């Protein structure tokens with residue numbers, strides 16, 4: 001067992017630094033909410049040596065995702081403690097460092113006026129200069145979040161380090177369940193030099209009932225938004241469910257051999273062989289998550305189920 005780490009996909013390790021298990025926000029739709037309010041055990045580590053030992057031994061890992069909470073609540077020297085060593089030759093296989101954050105809109109001063117704001121920018125610069133692809137995974141739910149001058153200044157400063165900013169958000173009823181909102185958000189992100197990355201389906205957590213949108217509607221919203229933007233904003237993927245077996249994209253509702261079905265595919269899978277394999281579920285107008293779906297065409301199980309059950313039993 002490796003506390004505070006998850007080797008989630010063959011090439012990707014998630015790391016939850018203990019000092020970053022808080023967030024600038026307390027979104028009630030957040031699947032980490034129970035942790036933030038002390039109703040669930042915090043899953044975290046402050047063991048940089050363990051992280052480094054594990055990564056040094058696992059040459060198949062190319063990506064490290066530092067996540068939380070929000071790692072950008074941490075002081076720069078703490079983050080540097082985990083990341084700076086990755087510039088050593090034994091970590092040459094670690095090509096990409098991703099850092100998930102809400103700070104761009106909830107605390108853009110992290111990159112402007114905080115006492116160690118410049119230190120943070122210099123750290124990112126050193127990682128980029130050392131050959132790492134650094135990607136800030138920005139959590140942005142609505143284009144209004146990008147309107148302030150201070151947010152735009154933070155984006156400019158981050159981009160000047162050579163880091164990329166990729167943008168992701170869940171589709172939330174009452175907040176952004178409108179294709180025009182997504183289209184204008186993706187356009188604004190591109191205009192500001194960021195990369196639209198994911199539309200997520202609202203996760204299966206406590207407050208889901210208030211925010212959830214049926215899968216069919218999520219796909220319609222994605223499709224109508226995608227149709228409005230130019231190819232340059234079509235880097236975005238989704239709507240995607242971050243479920244136990246992997247990230248499952250709803251590709252659409254269609255009819256095959258007289259049966260109405262959901263077309264689905266793995267964008268990311270616990271077994272890499274599952275990725276990009278199309279599969280089909282019976283159409284269900286009320287379904288809001290993968291576990292509510294049943295296989296189409298009279299099949300008993302989805303192709304990945306037996307293998308995933310064995311993996312889950314070993315987790």
Ligand code: SF4
Pocket residue numbers: 023024025026027029030031032033068069070102139
């Ligand atoms: S910004 Fe993201 S990590 Fe922070 S509370 Fe909201 S959903 Fe959770």
